[in-house]
Amino acid sequence: MTLKKTLTIAGSDTSGGAGIQADLKTFQEHGTYGMNALTVIVTMDPDNHWSHGIHPIALDTLDAQLKTAFSTGIDSLKTGMLPTVDIIEMAGKAIEASGITDVVIDPVMACKGENEVLFPENVDAMVKYLLPHAKVVTPNLVEAGQLSGLGALHTVEDLQKAAEKIHSHGTKFVVIKGGKQLKHEKAADLLYDGEKHYLLTAEKTDTTYNHGAGCTFAAAITANLANGQSVKDAVYNAKIFVSTAIAHGWKLNEYVGPVMHGAANKFHKAEVDVVEL
Numbered sequence: 001m002t003l004k005k006t007l008t009i010a011g012s013d014t015s016g017g018a019g020i021q022a023d024l025k026t027f028q029e030h031g032t033y034g035m036n037a038l039t040v041i042v043t044m045d046p047d048n049h050w051s052h053g054i055h056p057i058a059l060d061t062l063d064a065q066l067k068t069a070f071s072t073g074i075d076s077l078k079t080g081m082l083p084t085v086d087i088i089e090m091a092g093k094a095i096e097a098s099g100i101t102d103v104v105i106d107p108v109m110a111c112k113g114e115n116e117v118l119f120p121e122n123v124d125a126m127v128k129y130l131l132p133h134a135k136v137v138t139p140n141l142v143e144a145g146q147l148s149g150l151g152a153l154h155t156v157e158d159l160q161k162a163a164e165k166i167h168s169h170g171t172k173f174v175v176i177k178g179g180k181q182l183k184h185e186k187a188a189d190l191l192y193d194g195e196k197h198y199l200l201t202a203e204k205t206d207t208t209y210n211h212g213a214g215c216t217f218a219a220a221i222t223a224n225l226a227n228g229q230s231v232k233d234a235v236y237n238a239k240i241f242v243s244t245a246i247a248h249g250w251k252l253n254e255y256v257g258p259v260m261h262g263a264a265n266k267f268h269k270a271e272v273d274v275v276e277l
Contacts, residue, residue, distance in 0.1 A: 006223055009079045017252065022216045037069055056087065079091055107138075131166070136235070138217065140214055178190065189217075240270055
């Protein structure tokens with residue numbers, strides 16, 4: 001038996017709910033063989049209200065990891081937290097040289113629980129080095145506002161405008177994750193294919209245990225692409241997967257609760273509706 005090979009170029013979440021940990025768990029749940037190239041280690045200080053520490057990986061170490069992974073014949077990949085312009089450029093050039101077409105760019109700009117964009121100077125680098133090589137880009141509301149230049153996004157109409165702006169940077173598909181701040185009665189995400197907009201909705205789960213949801217969503221899209229699904233099917237099925245994972249989120253400690261990455265393969269799956277706008 002041969003498994004499809006999936007790669008995450010992303011950071012390590014020491015608490016295990018997001019980053020490469022979420023990606024690898026999600027890849028496993030989708031029956032793919034996951035690999036990683038580590039870009040940064042994120043720690044949390046239990047003596048200072050779980051505040052985040054950011055520890056980038058040396059460039060030569062990242063380069064060696066990328067060479068290792070790409071030598072195996074990767075079927076699809078995603079990026080996550082890329083903490084410096086140099087790391088973004090290295091990742092982008094490696095992706096371009098690889099010739100891989102099933103590329104999901106998750107433009108991580110902040111840690112969960114942190115309101116401030118960690119590295120604002122990285123936005124231009126993402127647009128230059130990553131988006132032109134992306135089949136799918138998956139920003140949340142804050143990230144979509146940054147990449148589009150539109151700032152705060154609140155409504156579905158805002159998402160449509162932002163998606164069109166982001167698409168103009170070269171990516172083929174844009175998925176904007178609506179999140180809790182979007183003014184909508186359901187948990188809504190927008191898919192734009194360059195011509196049409198699609199709204200994917202699921203029932204909201206009243207929980208704060210959603211750490212890692214964004215990484216998990218993007219990783220599920222990546223695995224679905226590796227398994228031969230179309231982009232629309234990959235996004236739809238990833239929405240089911242992450243909605244179910246959020247519904248079964250659990251408390252890790254007093255500061256954070258992660259989604260349950262294996263929920264969709266153990267419990268009743270969430271229902272997702274898709275409407276063309």
